[in-house]
Amino acid sequence: MPKFMADHMLGRTCRWMRIMGYDTQYPKCNSDNDILKKCMREDLVLLTRDYEFYKRYPKSVFLNSPDFKAQLKQITEMFPPDPDLFFTRCPECNAILRVVETKTMGEGFDLVKSRFETVKQCPECGKYYWEGSHYYRIRDEINELIKG
Known part of the structure; x- marks a missing residue:
């Protein structure tokens, strides 16, 4: 599976790609030239809605629609998940999540601790993720998107 770089216009798409397990970076740099250098150096597939930017890099994908669900559909057709x-993956920072025991969670997670023995945690940003109602809603949306 290739690794990706989503340009500045694709923040929402980037987050959903990470949820779907795609290794997807989001630029911390400001210029297109810096993004292209990083893509070349790390052999990343560039995802963009900017046609001029798309033409500058051979390993780029021009996303036809402004709608993030249509963008995800286009990406999953080209690169099946x-x-x-x-x-x-952490939808915020792209790190691989690890499983941790809920007893290691800090204050404010009493309900989660009462319902789960383990959750996933991002080793980079520290956020926790568990299979609550939001998990099932997102999973169903992904499955619907893929089936089409």
Whole structure:
């Protein structure tokens, strides 16, 4: 599976790609030239809605629609996802999530601790993720998107 760089216009798409297990970076740099250098250096597929930017890099994908669900549909048709990788990456920072015991969670998570023995945690930003109602809603949206 290739690794991706989503340009500045694709923040929402980037987050959903990470949820679906795609290794997707989001630029911290400001210039298109810096983004292209990083893509070349790390052999990333560039995802963009900017046609001029798209033409500057041979490993780029021009996303036809402004709608993030249509963008995800286009991406999943070109690069089919691996369902085993769903919910393995942090949607915020792209790090691989790890399983931790809920007893290690700090204050404010009493309900989560009462319902789960383990959750996933991002080793980079520290956020926690668990299979609550939001998990099932997102999973269903992904499955619907893929089936089409």
